[in-house]
Every structure is written in C-alpha cells, then in structure tokens.
Amino acid sequence: MxxxxxxxxxxxxxxxxxxxxxxxxxxxxxxxxxxxxxxxxxxxxxxxxxxxxxxxxxxxxxxxxxxxxxxxxxxxxxxxxxxxxxxxxxxHELGADPGLQKDGVEAHLQELLAEHIGTLGEGYTLIRREYPTAIGPVDILCRDGHGSTVAVELKRRGDIDGVEQLTRYLELLNRDPALKPVRGIFAAQEIKPQARVLATDRGIDCVTLDYEALRGIEPDTPRLF
The missing domain is CATH 2.70.180.20 (Protein Yojf; Chain: A;)
Known part of the structure; x- marks a missing residue:
C-alpha cells in the first residue's frame, strides 16, 4: 500500500x-x-x-x-x-489479511445458513464458506437452483457498508470465468432501508434472517425481497 x-x-x-x-x-x-x-x-x-x-x-x-x-x-x-x-x-507491504473475526451470533448465522443453504431457495447448494478472494473472504459462495453462482454477505445489522463490501466481492468474482455470472444476496437479521434501496439498485437480493428460526426454535424461513 x-x-x-x-x-x-x-x-x-x-x-x-x-x-x-x-x-x-x-x-x-x-x-x-x-x-x-x-x-x-x-x-x-x-x-x-x-x-x-x-x-x-x-x-x-x-x-x-x-x-x-x-x-x-x-x-x-x-x-x-x-x-x-x-x-x-x-x-508498505501489509501482506495477506486474515479477515474479519465475526462475533458469536454472526459467525453462528454463517454456520447455520451454510448447513441449511436451502433456506435461500429450492435447489441451492453450498460451494464453501469463507470463499477466499484477493480482498477478503466471501461469507458463503453457493449455487442456486439454476446452477448460477451466488455470493452471500452476512451481517447482524445490514447497512450500506455491507452492500458496498458485497459489491466489491461481486466485481472481483465476476472476473473469474469459472464462476461468472455471479449475483449477490445481502443477508442480515435487520436491514436498514437505505441499504435495501442501494442493494436493489445494484441487483442484489436482500434476505432478512431469523436467527432463532435457523436454530430450529421457530418454523419461519428467511424472506427474500
């Protein structure tokens, strides 16, 4: 740098x-x-x-x-x-960054969603968690029911910064001929209205996650907007 x-x-x-x-x-x-x-x-x-x-x-x-x-x-x-x-x-040479250490709930959200990737939609399959890129790991990389690649960014509270982060990942991933076209899903327990508007404008889907539901306490599933 x-x-x-x-x-x-x-x-x-x-x-x-x-x-x-x-x-x-x-x-x-x-x-x-x-x-x-x-x-x-x-x-x-x-x-x-x-x-x-x-x-x-x-x-x-x-x-x-x-x-x-x-x-x-x-x-x-x-x-x-x-x-x-x-x-x-x-x-200055900063070297490879180890990535953000998520708090317990956010890390558990990632783990649960990866285990139950079908909650995003019928036919979804997991590629891997913490998919490495040159600018940091993508929380979840998966494929939808049509075989298209999907990058998922997970937050407890989704704001504009999270959408910007996912946008950077998508720009990078779409340069890989083995993955493109790659679309994005911004998933959080709560998504701020401004972040939802920005995501929609950029063609990114928003998913509101129910942490307790993913833990199996409630039968509800995430809502795709």
Whole structure:
C-alpha cells in the first residue's frame, strides 16, 4: 500500500464529472489496484475513489504541477490528481489479511445458513464458506437452483457498508470465468432501508434472517425481497 499526503485537486471524468479544489488530502493506492482520496473528516468514507483494476500514470502539467492520472482499465473513467506539494510518500507491504473475526451470533448465522443453504431457495447448494478472494473472504459462495453462482454477505445489522463490501466481492468474482455470472444476496437479521434501496439498485437480493428460526426454535424461513 502506498500512502501519500499532499496538496492536490481531484477531477473525476466519467459518466459524471466532479471536482475537488486544491486542499491537503490523503491518497491511498492499494495493492488490489484501487485508489481513494480522503479528507480529515467523513470518517472512513473517501471523497472520491476508483475501484480496481486501474492504472496510474504520472506526468507534469503545463503549470508545473505533477499530474497523476488514475484510469479504470475497463470503463476508461479517470481520476486526475493535480499535486502541488507532497508532504509524505511511503509504501508498505501489509501482506495477506486474515479477515474479519465475526462475533458469536454472526459467525453462528454463517454456520447455520451454510448447513441449511436451502433456506435461500429450492435447489441451492453450498460451494464453501469463507470463499477466499484477493480482498477478503466471501461469507458463503453457493449455487442456486439454476446452477448460477451466488455470493452471500452476512451481517447482524445490514447497512450500506455491507452492500458496498458485497459489491466489491461481486466485481472481483465476476472476473473469474469459472464462476461468472455471479449475483449477490445481502443477508442480515435487520436491514436498514437505505441499504435495501442501494442493494436493489445494484441487483442484489436482500434476505432478512431469523436467527432463532435457523436454530430450529421457530418454523419461519428467511424472506427474500
């Protein structure tokens, strides 16, 4: 991972256009090929970003500023960074991440759903739990009754971040010719309305899980929306 703290402006050129004026920012260039631009506020959410795969080209502008052009390898969309001053520039090898250690309920949800994968629909079969990818393990990878691959992301409480996480997994999995096309299911005990809207907009199904039902205490099954 490369971390850069610099005085820069950012222009997004693609389906839409967006401009961030010159200001101090943190730039993250990750090993998976993603690039994100961060400010002091907004917690972990970047101001702008480019999902992998993308490439970076550095050149000099007519006004003497450095121009870093980040181009998405498939869509051709670009982030154009005009850099005036660089205060920090370092690279670090983080290695393979062991993945998120889920709490007891979430881990048990994954185990139960994997054991009873048919609750997602007739004909569903399990491929494996914790399916490894370059950006972390997918909770459950399975096939539906038509033989299509399905990636399932499990949460206790489903919010927008979970949908974004599943979106990244789907983008990566759909590059594998042995798996594609891969669709997604976002499963949680409770799904926030905003997350449901975002998931639906991205073609991701939402499943509300009843933990007690999966444990065999109640006869209800998850509801597919």
């Amino acid at each position: 490369r971390l850069v703290i610099a005085q820069c402006s950012v222009d997004y050129v693609g389906r839409l256009t967006a401009h961030l004026p010159m200001a101090p920012r943190l730039l993250l260039f990750k090993a998976d090929g993603s690039v994100s631009v961060h400010a002091e506020e907004r917690a972990f959410k970047p101001l702008n970003w480019m999902n992998p795969p993308c490439s970076v080209h550095e050149s000099s502008g007519e006004d003497g500023t450095d121009v870093w052009t980040v181009t998405h390898d498939k869509s051709g969309e670009k982030l154009v960074l005009r850099v005036q001053d660089v205060w920090h520039d370092s690279s």
